[in-house]
Amino acid sequence: MNAQPKYLRYIIGFGVGSAAIFAAIDIAANGRSPDWAAVLLFGTLFCIAEHQYIQLDEKRSVSASFILVMAAVVVLRRDGTLLGPLIVGMFAGIFLPSIKKHAWLALFFNFGVFGLAMLAGAAVYEAFPTTFVATTPGLLLAALVSAFAVFALDYLLIGAWIASSGETGMSQALRGIVSDFPRVFPFGLIGGFLGALYLSLGPIVLPLFVAPVLIARQTFSSYLRLRQAQEETAQVLISALEVKDHYTAGHVGRVAKYAVMVGEELKFPPRQLERLHYAALMHDIGKLLVPNYLLNKPGKLTEEEFARVREHEDVSVDLLERIDFLAPVASSASGQFSKYNVEDDGDRKRPIEPHIVHVADAYDAMTSTRSYRKALEQEVAFAELRKHAGTQFHPQVVEALLAALERRGEVHGKGYEEDIEEFDVAPPEVGTGSAGLGDLAPDQEAVAKQRAAARPADEDHEVVA
Amino acid sequence: VTPTRRQVLTPVVLFVAALVWWGASTASPWPALVALGGGIVIGEQLDLQAPRRDSLPMVHAFVLVLIKVATTAQFAIVAIAAETVGVLIRTCPDWRQRPLLLLERFASAAAGYAVYHSIVTNVHGNAKTIVISALAAAIVAQLSVEELVRFGRENSWTFAWRTRGAELALFSSAMLMAVAYNGVDGRHGFGLWAPGLFFVPLFATWYSFRQLDGINRALEQTMESLGVVAEIGGWVPEGHTERVVELSSAVGRALGLDRNQLTQLETAARIQYLGHACLEDEGYVGAKHNPADVAALSADALRGSEWLAPAADVLTTVAATHGAVNVPPVDPQARLAGQVLRVVRDFDRVAQGEKSRLYLGLSAVTSDATGLYDPRAVDALTRVVVRRDFFGRRPASAA
8 A cells, every 4th residue: 555645644633523523513503402411321321332342353343332323313313403413423532542542633533433423324314204213114224224324434434544544545445334334234223223212211221231232241351361361271281392392392383373374274264263273282282291302302213212202192182072172173183183085085074174283283393493303495395295285185275375375475494493492412404204203213214215215215205293 | 954953943934934924914913923932932042151150041031022912822822832842942961851941931931921910910100110110020030930940950049140140131131122022002112123133132142151151161171181181191190180179179168269269279280280291201210200390390381371370379389388499479369279289189199089088188188297288278178078078979980
């Protein structure tokens, strides 16, 4: 996006805020006085609702404010003046975080946006005849059209404000009106009904409406706190693993990151992404039971040692199966079970998550320096993943990971490692085959030699993480 | 068709069919009543599951609407039919529970109906006040029957406002749904739109409870998994961790620790042996792990988390009781919780969860003359395991 001149933002901010104030003065001079008690009540509730939103994720938040907006539009119509809705809207501009940050221009702008949007909604609602809005279909239609007016003006003005910073264009705001209104219009209808109920029953309807909303909000906040606790509990595991095997510091976190990148590439819904994230974070939990000297052994492992190290996968699967929401993808912790088998392709009952963790794990193993081998270059890791796609790795997952990395422009591996660990014995530079825990000695070495004699060098080794 | 799909599809199809019927013929009350019946079936499938509470079905909200709009005969027909369908298709661990559940629902609905109509018939005055009061009394009557049945089943009853969020949400949404259906006078309302739209806040509550319940369970199970690591690794006997968690919690409660402190004590009890995993293999180094190191490393693993840092303080106290030096200062409550944990785990190492070894375990902690154990913790442990017959109450498999 192109940077816009700074004065443009001032023009929009002052223009919108001033327009609301001039409109208020004009209406007050020529109209009747609204029911100030109702204005104060709805204004306060609107302002509180604006502060009591729930942040669902980085982009989305919900609050009850739209319902209250429409309720106020319906209730204040009886006063025969648009001053009430305008002032109720202005209340929402009193946003404490903006005051704390001394963001006066943003505050003045918000003050104007909410006021004008409410004014537009009230004007549209007022255009419908009283007898029409007295019927249920009439009320629904009027509330719907009025809600659209509030929503569209709000989006347009905020879109202009954001566009003035050069972050996005106005076209995005216009697209947002079309795509987001279907999500909020039921709240507009509820607000319309709430307003009509207020008119017949009085303010008692407000606590009846607010109670479940507040409980839902409080419960959802507890949920978000516990989700953070769950994340931190997974971090406990990572901390313990890193104390035990500090040479693989960051491995689990990186695997989780790559796995989520693949999940996003495959358009996983949020719930599935969350499960994938935790499965990846916890896939090495069984390593807690692997003796440290084996995890950090610089040389090759004996068969017995290798078998002991491999036992951790069964333990990991067992432990993940104890957690209900991870149980369906518990095999993510097993290299054997998550290995791709073309015969299983298309089996809907087999989740793809274990394959994702498997690929992410192998990619990180290849692009990180371990005690037994230095990090490989990204191109080598890509080639290795592609080579084994369809045999060892799920081809769709491999392509998704590569596409995600390329799209983000991320480069990992030799020359791009962060926090490289200092080893007592410098790790050797070895071929692509020893990407994981290290080759077995000595029998596996003999097998490898036989293979090498039969095929070109560095092919057909299994990538083990 | 999976059970879940059946639970969703059946009531939705019923509801939509009734709505269509209602749209086609508004003269008869039956299409709307059948749609409300569909709502009852839907509500029966959705339980508000507040933390540490029995589930509360949302069916009561739709029943309240039916109570307000239907005649006695209509109410009886729709409630019986809809409740029967709802209970038949709902998730139930045991088929034998369904008849009892059905009776519970009938009793609850009948109580609500009787209370509402006795008030609106016998009390005179402001119509608005009477109708709103009657609706409030009716939903309270419905919920009271639920509560009575629960009391009969569990033989215990507790009440705390902060745990009654589900009831409050159900109460207020049901009132709105009912009063908005046909207004105070029974004529001026929004019809089926009212329960449809005012159900949304209740549904949001249901969703948030469901999310909370799911993450709560995931968190507990993750903790349990981390706790089991020490048993799989052979550092502690099988079942030791779970017994210590349960007994520590009981002792902590006896000492007056609050809910938050108990949670931290339970977390510390689960994670206390994780430090074993961070130390070098005992067979490899040829020496047993030092318990102070184990507790300190376990505490270190927890320390990075804001949520779990108080549990780290509990483990720091345990490390100190094992002679760890340079331990950071902790607050008195965490120190007491740490003392509880130390006493309970040493007790369990001897008692091993067996009633016959109870006094051996107790003598191990009461006969200490070095002042290692906090007398308050020892006293509370004795009270819990002897006077309250802790092992006697535990299921045979656990004890």
